[in-house]
Amino acid sequence: xxxxxxxxxxxxxxLAVLEDGRLVLARKAVTSYNPLATAxxxxxxxxxxGVMATGYGRHLIKGHLDCPVISExxxxxxxxxxxxxxxxxxxxxxxxxxxxxxxDEQGEMAKFEMNDKCAAGTGRFLEVMATALGYTLEExxxxxxxxxxxxxxxxxxxxxxxxxxxxxxxxxxxxAEVALGIHKAIVSRSLGLLKxxxxxxxxxxxxxxxxxxxxxxxxxxxxxxxxxxxxxxQIVGAVGAALCAxxxxxxxxxxxxxxxxxxxxxxxxxxxxxxESRCWAPAASKTF
Amino acid sequence: xxxxRGMWTKLGLDLESHDAxxxxxxxxxxxxxxxxxxxxxxxxxFDFVMSEVHGLRIKELMDAKAQGRKVIGSYCVFVPEELILxxxxxxxxxxxxxxxxxxxxxxxxxxxxxxLIKSAFGFKLGRVCPYLEASDVVVGENTCDGKKKSYEIxxxxxxxxxxxxxxxxxxxxxxxxxxxxxxxxxxxxEEVSGRKVTAASMKKGIEIVNAKRQAxxxxxxxxxxxxxxISGLDALLVNQVFFYDDPxxxxxxxxxxxxxxxxxxxxxxxxxxxxxxxxxVSGCPMAVPNWKLPMLIEGGNAVIVGEESCVGERGARxxxxxxxxxxxxxxxxxxERYFQIDCAIFTPNPTRVAYVQEMAKNLHAQGIVHYSLQxxxxxxxESGPVEKALEAEGLPTLRLETDYSQEDAGQLKTRxxxxxxxxxxK
Numbered sequence: 238x239x240x241x242x243x244x245x246x247x248x249x250x251x252l253a254v255l256e257d258g259r260l261v262l263a264r265k266a267v268t269s270y271n272p273l274a275t276a277x278x279x280x281x282x283x284x285x286x287g288v289m290a291t292g293y294g295r296h297l298i299k300g301h302l303d304c305p306v307i308s309e310x311x312x313x314x315x316x317x318x319x320x321x322x323x324x325x326x327x328x329x330x331x332x333x334x335x336x337x338x339x340x341d342e343q344g345e346m347a348k349f350e351m352n353d354k355c356a357a358g359t360g361r362f363l364e365v366m367a368t369a370l371g372y373t374l375e376e377x378x379x380x381x382x383x384x385x386x387x388x389x390x391x392x393x394x395x396x397x398x399x400x401x402x403x404x405x406x407x408x409x410x411x412x413a414e415v416a417l418g419i420h421k422a423i424v425s426r427s428l429g430l431l432k433x434x435x436x437x438x439x440x441x442x443x444x445x446x447x448x449x450x451x452x453x454x455x456x457x458x459x460x461x462x463x464x465x466x467x468x469x470x471q472i473v474g475a476v477g478a479a480l481c482a483x484x485x486x487x488x489x490x491x492x493x494x495x496x497x498x499x500x501x502x503x504x505x506x507x508x509x510x511x512x513e514s515r516c517w518a519p520a521a522s523k524t525f
Numbered sequence: 526x527x528x529x530r531g532m533w534t535k536l537g538l539d540l541e542s543h544d545a546x547x548x549x550x551x552x553x554x555x556x557x558x559x560x561x562x563x564x565x566x567x568x569x570x571f572d573f574v575m576s577e578v579h580g581l582r583i584k585e586l587m588d589a590k591a592q593g594r595k596v597i598g599s600y601c602v603f604v605p606e607e608l609i610l611x612x613x614x615x616x617x618x619x620x621x622x623x624x625x626x627x628x629x630x631x632x633x634x635x636x637x638x639x640x641l642i643k644s645a646f647g648f649k650l651g652r653v654c655p656y657l658e659a660s661d662v663v664v665g666e667n668t669c670d671g672k673k674k675s676y677e678i679x680x681x682x683x684x685x686x687x688x689x690x691x692x693x694x695x696x697x698x699x700x701x702x703x704x705x706x707x708x709x710x711x712x713x714x715e716e717v718s719g720r721k722v723t724a725a726s727m728k729k730g731i732e733i734v735n736a737k738r739q740a741x742x743x744x745x746x747x748x749x750x751x752x753x754x755i756s757g758l759d760a761l762l763v764n765q766v767f768f769y770d771d772p773x774x775x776x777x778x779x780x781x782x783x784x785x786x787x788x789x790x791x792x793x794x795x796x797x798x799x800x801x802x803x804x805x806v807s808g809c810p811m812a813v814p815n816w817k818l819p820m821l822i823e824g825g826n827a828v829i830v831g832e833e834s835c836v837g838e839r840g841a842r843x844x845x846x847x848x849x850x851x852x853x854x855x856x857x858x859x860x861e862r863y864f865q866i867d868c869a870i871f872t873p874n875p876t877r878v879a880y881v882q883e884m885a886k887n888l889h890a891q892g893i894v895h896y897s898l899q900x901x902x903x904x905x906x907e908s909g910p911v912e913k914a915l916e917a918e919g920l921p922t923l924r925l926e927t928d929y930s931q932e933d934a935g936q937l938k939t940r941x942x943x944x945x946x947x948x949x950x951k
Contacts, residue, residue: 293939307942307946308939308940308942308943308946309939310939310940310942310943310946311942311943311946311947334936334939345947345950346946346947346950347947348916348947349940349943349947351936351939353926353933
């Protein structure tokens with residue numbers, strides 16, 4: 238039996254298909270101005286028994302595909318269990334939201350925190366700041382990692398922070414130092430949410446911002462704990478939705494099934510060093 | 526509607542803005558209230574009140590004024606309606622719940638002022654609130670710093686602003702302050718009305734307000750039933766109308782609604798399926814037409830079974846004991862009643878958490894949504910300890926901070942749905 242999860246986020250749409258507890262397909266596309274068309278494109282030619290929608294556009298899809306929906310918070314809580322059965326603290330930094338989720342001993346969602354309505358400290362914030370400094374997202378993270386020191390970014394409002402960044406660069410501050418300052422600001426903001434609720438142990442880091450090496454290493458350092466990043470941190474919500482579609486199968490069971498399938502993601506130690514293992518590759522993937 | 530244009534002009538309303546406001550309000554009411562399924566018949570009265578909220582009710586106020594009665598407007602449940610009734614006055618709530626003319630409000634207030642205060646100023650400066658314009662006296666009160674300082678700015682804008690001091694600690698001195706402030710308020714009411722407060726007039730006032738409170742308490746208790754006989758939105762509306770309507774007619778209408786709800790409970794008839802997740806909303810007041818949060822909650826597979834709020838149980842659950850036969854004894858009884866209100870301006874404020882727990886138990890609620898208005902320091906600061914205490918007692922709590930805008934509806938919906946999903950797993 239194949240079950241799909243579709244996660245319509247603010248920046249990307251993600252599709253995951255599970256078959257007998259194994260991830261057999263993962264696809265992504267930029268959300269665009271027409272998320273429904275993007276979702277349909279992603280699902281084109283994909284076969285499944287049932288589908289569950291999550292993410293900001295879940296209710297839009299629900300109306301068109303007549304499928305059940307689940308909040309992305311539950312989807313991430315569920316999806317995290319698919320990739321790691323150890324983590325009880327989850328941090329998801331997506332396009333317009335930051336979410337911190339705590340799981341109980343049974344792997345069920347116990348508590349969550351989410352950023353306020355502004356885009357401060359989210360993926361969108363990083364994008365705007367990278368542009369202000371003339372970097373691509375990849376260059377932005379790499380440059381921050383080379384900086385010897387960071388300037389302090391005081392403003393967390395996307396609009397004000399942009400002015401602050403421009404003001405700093407006109408003062409002649411090296412842009413790598415500004416870049417590191419921005420990364421530190423994001424991490425400090427996320428930690429504010431995470432520390433309120435995080436149970437002890439490894440932190441599961443998901444969402445598009447988890448692709449950023451600088452944020453990953455700062456997070457591990459500031460938290461003083463190992464940070465686990467799944468092979469594709471953006472697909473976690475879609476996998477969670479697919480798991481929910483599969484039925485009331487426990488995330489823990491699913492994680493077991495995955496391990497049996499020989500999937501070993503990489504993780505990161507408290508020092509922020511990536512401990513590489515065999516990288517997971519989806520049966521079919523689409524990059525953007 | 527056109528019948529009232531003369532009256533509105535006389536009150537000094539800006540007819541164009543007022544039309545725009547009424548049209549938005551009417552639209553929202555249709556979408557949020559009238560679209561609900563299986564509403565009790567008894568809600569028709571409240572629909573009527575809302576349809577005439579700036580019409581017939583204002584005409585009644587004008588008629589009362591013509592008979593020499595005074596309209597006393599206020600912004601807080603610490604202002605005793607009993608005393609207003611004791612001088613044959615009409616008490617009206619002035620709190621506003623719409624994001625109207627915030628640009629105007631921000632010309633006189635800092636931007637980081639809470640939506641409730643900004644809305645009151647937006648309505649005043651935009652000249653769209655007939656209740657405010659009809660008020661002979663506007664009573665302010667020293668609750669939070671935002672309101673306290675805003676009254677200084679409001680003073681030159683209204684005919685007669687009277688500010689009442691309030692204690693911030695539940696001490697003997699605090700209680701003495703409240704009693705003396707109420708005594709001073711009696712003096713003010715006597716002065717503007719030309720009527721003397723007597724033990725008999727106070728008793729009459731107390732009886733009328735007590736009956737009104739008993740009626741909403743009866744409604745509150747009926748909401749424990751599963752399936753819920755009435756939506757949280759409708760029950761909130763009753764609690765909102767509580768502040769505007771003629772108290773005797775309100776009491777009758779609410780009791781009639783409760784008779785119907787009792788029948789519903791007996792028959793097991795509800796507005797949501799049995800087993801729907803039951804939530805309590807606790808925190809800041811929700812003034813008309815601030816229906817955003819309840820609409821999102823009840824659109825998200827849950828039903829609100831109680832409001833621990835000034836517009837709800839915090840404001841109305843206590844009854845004034847009519848003990849004593851002198852003005853002073855009755856003043857003591859009123860002080861005793863109001864001094865127990867567990868508003869977050871008090872420090873410390875332990876009875877509030879205890880009461881939320883009691884409500885959750887009595888109403889079989891599975892979780893609490895703590896609602897704070899952005900920039901409302903007392904409730905936001907209290908929300909952390911309240912959440913901790915409730916979670917420690919096994920009551921899952923979701924802390925939300927929002928305002929009167931609609932732009933965060935998506936984020937709120939996500940949180941509410943996730944919270945309900947968390948509860949449904951239990």
